Amino acid sequence: MKLARFGAPGAEKPALVDADGMLRDLSSAIADINPAALSDASLAKIAAIDAKALPVVSGPVRLGPPVAQTGKIVCIGLNYTDHAKETGLSIPEEPVVFLKGCRPSGPNDDIRLPKDAQKADWEVELAIVIGKRALYVGKEDALSYVAGYCTFNDFTERSYQMERGGQWTKGKSFPGFAPIGPWLVTRDEVADPGSLHLWLDVNGKRHQDGNTKNFIFDVPTVISYLSQFIELEPGDIIATGTPAGVGLGHKPEPVFVKAGDVIELGIEGLGAQRQQILPWSS
Known part of the structure; x- marks a missing residue:
């Protein structure tokens, strides 16, 4: 569904x-x-x-975030073997965890850059939507706590993330930095969340072309691990990390988005998104 x-x-x-x-x-x-x-x-x-x-929704419509009243957005960093390698960082021994401090936005909503943005970057990710309270969950039962899955763009300002000290949350939390959707696909329609194709284009050029088969920590492991430290609640979102191909990892020089650029991304069976990048405007 x-x-x-x-x-x-x-x-x-x-x-x-x-x-x-x-x-x-x-x-x-x-x-x-x-x-x-x-x-x-x-x-x-x-x-x-x-x-x-049910009545058909006719005409062009805006799609919003598929879940209302979202609580937390919990993110996993460096969770693909190829992405960890492109960053030059070691494969983590335990999941890297951070929080995203903005509200979810619609899958096709514009993204307005911060006024001093320097290194705006993209990250296509599989998002898990939690369906029931989870605390100290075993891996064998973890998938039963999932309501469904979504496409997610963990949009990031890298200069905030990596050059301003402190935690990654700084670079992840500006308004509009959490496009999700276009819909929530219930878990019964996703046979294996560990075998999904992900992709992302910028201005029509393919930058990310990965598969959740390259997870370092799979979906059951992530849910079980987080539930040791955080009480997960219905409506919470877990962003599970991104494959290789982010702008920061581009060789020989990083590539970042600017006003006027268009990002398109999607996940097999979960739908696609499109965002236009806009300049800061008060």
Whole structure:
């Protein structure tokens, strides 16, 4: 099942994508795709709805983040063997964890750069959406805590991340730096989150072309590991890291995005995104 939200920012309505790829308005059946809607029981009730009986959403519409009232965005760094190598850093012995301090944005919303941006960069990632409270979860049970998966762009200002001291969170948290969607794909439709093709283009040129087969720490390991330190709650997002091909790793010189550039990215079965980069404007 694919769940989405559409409409103006802050006024989105819930929707599902039917078998023919049509967006159907779910607002007559549920208030929103919020943490309460992400339990196994709630998702089963939504799945039982006759999609053909729901009104089609017609005309061009903005897609918002597929989950409302997101709590935390927890990120895993250096989680692909090829990305760790391109950064020149050692393969981590334990997951590298940081937080992203901005709200999720729609998959096709513009990204406005900070006013002093110097090294804006892209990262296509598989995102996990948590469906129930998770604390001290074993790897063998970890996938049962997943509501679904999304495409995610962990957009980053590298100068903030790496040259301003402190934690990576500084470079990850400017408004608009967390595009997610276009939809939430429930876990029953993702047979193996450890075998998904990911890609990202900038201005039509392919920069990232990877696969979650190259995870250092797979999805069950990540969930289990995080649950030792953080109480994961319904609606929380875990961004699982990015494959090789980020601008920072470009040889012989890094390549960063600027105003006017267009980023397109996607994950097999999870949908694609498109963002235009805009300059700072107060």
